[in-house]
Amino acid sequence: MSPQVAADQLLIALDVDGTILHHDGHLSPRVAEAIGALRDAGAHIVISTGRSAVATIPIIRELGLLREGGIAVCSNGAITLALSPEYAEGYEIAEAVTFDPRPAVELLRRARPDALVAVEEVGVGFKLSAPFPEGELQGDLRVVDDEELVSHPATRVTFRDPNGSAESFSELVDRIGLHGVNYAVGFTAWLDLAPEGVSKGSALEQVRRQLGIEPWCTVAVGDQRNDLEMLGWAARGVAMGQAPDEVIAAADETTASVDDDGLAVLLEQIAADLPDASKEH
Numbered sequence: 353m354s355p356q357v358a359a360d361q362l363l364i365a366l367d368v369d370g371t372i373l374h375h376d377g378h379l380s381p382r383v384a385e386a387i388g389a390l391r392d393a394g395a396h397i398v399i400s401t402g403r404s405a406v407a408t409i410p411i412i413r414e415l416g417l418l419r420e421g422g423i424a425v426c427s428n429g430a431i432t433l434a435l436s437p438e439y440a441e442g443y444e445i446a447e448a449v450t451f452d453p454r455p456a457v458e459l460l461r462r463a464r465p466d467a468l469v470a471v472e473e474v475g476v477g478f479k480l481s482a483p484f485p486e487g488e489l490q491g492d493l494r495v496v497d498d499e500e501l502v503s504h505p506a507t508r509v510t511f512r513d514p515n516g517s518a519e520s521f522s523e524l525v526d527r528i529g530l531h532g533v534n535y536a537v538g539f540t541a542w543l544d545l546a547p548e549g550v551s552k553g554s555a556l557e558q559v560r561r562q563l564g565i566e567p568w569c570t571v572a573v574g575d576q577r578n579d580l581e582m583l584g585w586a587a588r589g590v591a592m593g594q595a596p597d598e599v600i601a602a603a604d605e606t607t608a609s610v611d612d613d614g615l616a617v618l619l620e621q622i623a624a625d626l627p628d629a630s631k632e633h
Contacts, residue, residue, distance in 0.1 A: 356627050357626075358394070358626070358627060359393035359394040359395040359626050360393075360395065360396070361565065361569050362390075362395040362569050362570075362571065362622070363395075363396045363398060363556075363559070363560055363563060363565040363569060364395055364397050364398065364570075364571045364572075364573075364619075364622070365398045365399075365400040365556050365570070365572040365573070365582060366387070366397065366398070366573050366615070367400060367401060367552075367573060367574035367575060367576070367579050368399060368403055368411055369401070369402075369403070370575040370576060370592060370594070370595075370610050371573055371574055371575050371592055371610065371615055372387070372399075372411065372415075372615060373411070373610075375610065379411075379415075380613050380616065382613045382616040383613055383615050383616045383619075384414075385616070386623070387415050387417075387615075388415070388416060389619070389620075389623050390619055390622065390623055391415070391416060391417065393626060396423075396563055396565065397415075397417055398423055398424060398559055399411065399412055399415075399417065399424040399425065399426075400424075400425040400552045400556060400572070400574075401424075401425070401426055401428075401552075402427065402428045402508075402536070402544055402576075402578050403426055403427075403490075404426060404472055404474070404489075404490065404491060405424075405426045405427075405431055405433055405443060405445070405474060405475055406475065406476070406477060406491035407489075407490035407491065408424060408433075409442050409443060412424060412435065417435070418435055418436075418437055418442050419437070420436045420437070420438070421435075422436070423435060423446070423559050423562070423563070425552055425555040425559065427472060427474075427508040427546070428534075428536060428544055428546045428550070428551060429449075429550045429551045429553070429554055429556075429581075430448065430449045430507035430547055430550050430555075431445060431447070431448055431449075431474060431507055432445075432446045432447035432448075432558065432559065433445060433446060434446040441475070445474060448507055449507065449547045449550050450505035450547060451505060451506060451533060451545075451546070451547040451548065452502075452505060452506075453501075453502045453505075453509045453545070454502040456545055457469060457471075457501065457502050457509060458502070459528055460511055460524075460543075463524055463527075463528050464511070464513060464516075464524060466513065466515075467511045467512060467513045467516075468481055468483075468484055468511070468512040468513070468514070469481040469501060469510070469511055470484060470489055470509070470510040470512070471501055471506050471508075471509050472506060472507050472508040472509070472510075473491075473492070474507055476492050477489070477490070477491025477492030477493050477494070478491060478493050478494075478510075479494060479495075479496045479500065480493055480495045480496070480501075481496075481498070481501055482495060483495065484512055485512075485514055488512070489510075508544060508545065508546055509545040510543065510544050510545075511542070511545075512542055512543075513541035514541070515541070516541030518537050518541060518542070520541060521537045521541055521542070521543045522537050525537070525543070533546065533548055534547065534549060534551055536551075536576070536578035537577050551578075551580075551581035551582065552578065552581055552582035552585075553582045553583075553584060553585035554581065554585075556582060556585055556586075557585060567587060568587045569587065570586045570587045570588070571587070571589075571590065571622065572585065572586035572588070572589050572590065573590045573591075573592065573615055573618060574590075574591065574592065574599070575592035575599065575610065576595065576596070577598065577599060579591075579595075579599060580599060580602050583599070583602050583603045583604075584602060586604075588604055588605070589602065589604045589605075590603055590604065590606065590607055590618055591603035591605075591606045591607070592606070592607060592608075592609060592610055592614050592615070593606055593607060593608045593610075593612065593614050594610060594611070
């Protein structure tokens with residue numbers, strides 16, 4: 353990427369958990385300041401997360417990104433939000449891609465009957481097969497019967513095995529085969545299903561076109577397997593230092609870990625490379 357790119361020509365896509373936020377959920381002042389500096393310089397900062405809209409908006413507010421014309425990508429690319437302080441909740445759903453969750457849910461539940469299942473209800477919360485561990489999901493959480501769980505098109509389905517591992521879910525997916533969906537295994541025993549062909553990367557490409565940003569002016573930062581497509585999409589894909597090996601291998605470069613404010617390290621460098629006119633924007 354040319355160091356002479358003005359801030360308002362940059363699209364910087366940022367994962368939330370493990371990238372912006374530490375694993376305990378806190379926001380480092382250095383990271384907040386680095387994001388704020390590029391935001392104020394005019395860069396297009398786009399939150400790109402597996403979180404639901406309900407769980408993402410508080411972070412957007414805290415970072416000062418709830419601005420007219422702002423955009424965010426949620427639910428691993430299935431939901432794109434248009435942001436504005438004028439909207440009642442701070443956002444409107446600009447794009448929602450859904451799929452029929454029944455075939456994949458029934459297949460996975462036969463293979464792992466003890467796993468917990470959550471089906472996202474956009475802007476509301478989740479329908480659950482049983483309660484999830486405290487604090488893992490946000491919004492209105494309601495336990496429903498098996499039929500209601502899969503009775504409507506969904507943007508995202510999450511499987512969770514509190515007693516399993518990420519490796520066991522990866523092996524399960526390889527063994528049973530999943531068709532008609534996109535999926536990402538989390539750092540714990542967590543499996544997200546999304547509509548086929550939908551990812552953070554596919555949603556960000558639409559955002560890029562909407563904003564009129566050149567492909568070579570894109571940066572993406574993430575730390576997990578649901579960031580793989582996003583890192584491949586960006587001209588400069590950056591993995592956090594604590595990311596799994598396959599995520600680091602997919603990135604163009606690696607910054608420091610979240611514990612060492614790796615996002616701030618990267619964003620401070622990007623800000624330092626801006627031409628003077630952008631710094632004074």
